[in-house]
Amino acid sequence: MSFTDGFRPPARxxxxxxxxxxxxxxxxxxxxxxxxxxxxxxxxxxxxVLCPHAAPGSGCGVHDHRPEVCxxxxxxxxxxxxLDPSWRPDxxxxxxxxxxxxxxxxxxxxxxxxxxWRREPYASQIKRWSDPRTVSIARVLVRTNGRVxxxxxxxxxxxxxxxxxNFRVESGYEMRDGRMQPFARFTSLxxxxxxxSLTGPRP
Ligand code: SF4
Ligand code: SF4
Numbered sequence: 205m206s207f208t209d210g211f212r213p214p215a216r217x218x219x220x221x222x223x224x225x226x227x228x229x230x231x232x233x234x235x236x237x238x239x240x241x242x243x244x245x246x247x248x249x250x251x252x253v254l255c256p257h258a259a260p261g262s263g264c265g266v267h268d269h270r271p272e273v274c275x276x277x278x279x280x281x282x283x284x285x286x287l288d289p290s291w292r293p294d295x296x297x298x299x300x301x302x303x304x305x306x307x308x309x310x311x312x313x314x315x316x317x318x319x320x321w322r323r324e325p326y327a328s329q330i331k332r333w334s335d336p337r338t339v340s341i342a343r344v345l346v347r348t349n350g351r352v353x354x355x356x357x358x359x360x361x362x363x364x365x366x367x368x369x370n371f372r373v374e375s376g377y378e379m380r381d382g383r384m385q386p387f388a389r390f391t392s393l394x395x396x397x398x399x400x401s402l403t404g405p406r407p
Contacts, residue, residue: 229282229283229285230281230282230283230289230292231282232263232282233263233292234260234261234262234263234294235263235292235293235294235295236254236255236258236259236260236263236264236294237279237293237294237298237299237314238277238279238293238299239254239255239257239258239264239274240252240253240254240255240258240314241298241299241312241313241314241315242277242301242312243369244271244273244274248271248273251350252315252349252350257270260294278302279293279299279300279301279302280299280300280301280302280309281293281296281299281300284300287300290325291326296320296321296326297313297314297317297320297321297323298311298312298313298314298320298321298326299311299312300312301347303345304370305342305372307340307341307342307343308341308342308343308344308345308373309330309333309341309343309344309345310344310345310346310347311330311344311345311346311347312347313346313347313348315348315349318348318349321346330344330346330355331355331357333355334355334356334357335357342375343355343373343375343388345373346360350365350366351363351364351365352364352365352366352371352373352390354373354375354386354388356375356386358386359386361375361386361387361388363388363389363390366390367390371390372390372391372392373388373389373390373391374387374388374389374390374391375387375388375389
């Protein structure tokens with residue numbers, strides 16, 4: 205099983221019963237983790253704090269009037285078929301946030317359980333996604349309390365806090381000290397403007 209096999213949009217529109225809080229091929233059910241870990245910008249709630257309308261275990265308390273950005277957001281679990289029910293974000297303690305670059309995987313962790321992604325079966329699978337020899341994923345980012353870490357099969361590089369919400373990361377291998385070693389760094393967006401307002405954690 206590879207994660208990329210599951211990275212495709214739902215083949216059809218979900219039925220209302222499947223939609224749950226938001227939508228996708230899997231129902232959100234009572235999960236509200238995105239209502240906590242993501243910010244609704246620029247004037248909405250901050251990342252890392254639970255939205256006052258969220259009712260963990262039952263969903264959104266203003267479901268019929270929720271902001272459009274909430275109604276359209278889907279974390280990757282809802283449509284990535286290989287991710288079984290144990291990966292539902294409220295059970296896992298993190299969500300997988302779609303990035304503008306589809307070759308990136310971004311794991312956004314509940315700040316109240318920052319090591320949730322290091323538990324099994326999650327840690328081994330997430331590490332496998334970071335291995336360019338096994339999957340066609342360019343990089344795996346883990347965001348905890350706004351900090352960005354880039355995973356490699358052999359190490360982790362903590363980049364700290366990005367200086368803008370829609371950051372970009374460059375990573376790969378470069379020759380240093382006579383051998384190929386992993387690198388990761390923030391890069392400029394070259395003036396690009398945010399294309400959506402539901403963002404990952406910001407500093
Ligand atoms: S984190 Fe994913 S599964 Fe949970 S409520 Fe948000 S979109 Fe639904
Ligand atoms: S308005 Fe509803 S869906 Fe949006 S963040 Fe708050 S609880 Fe979640």
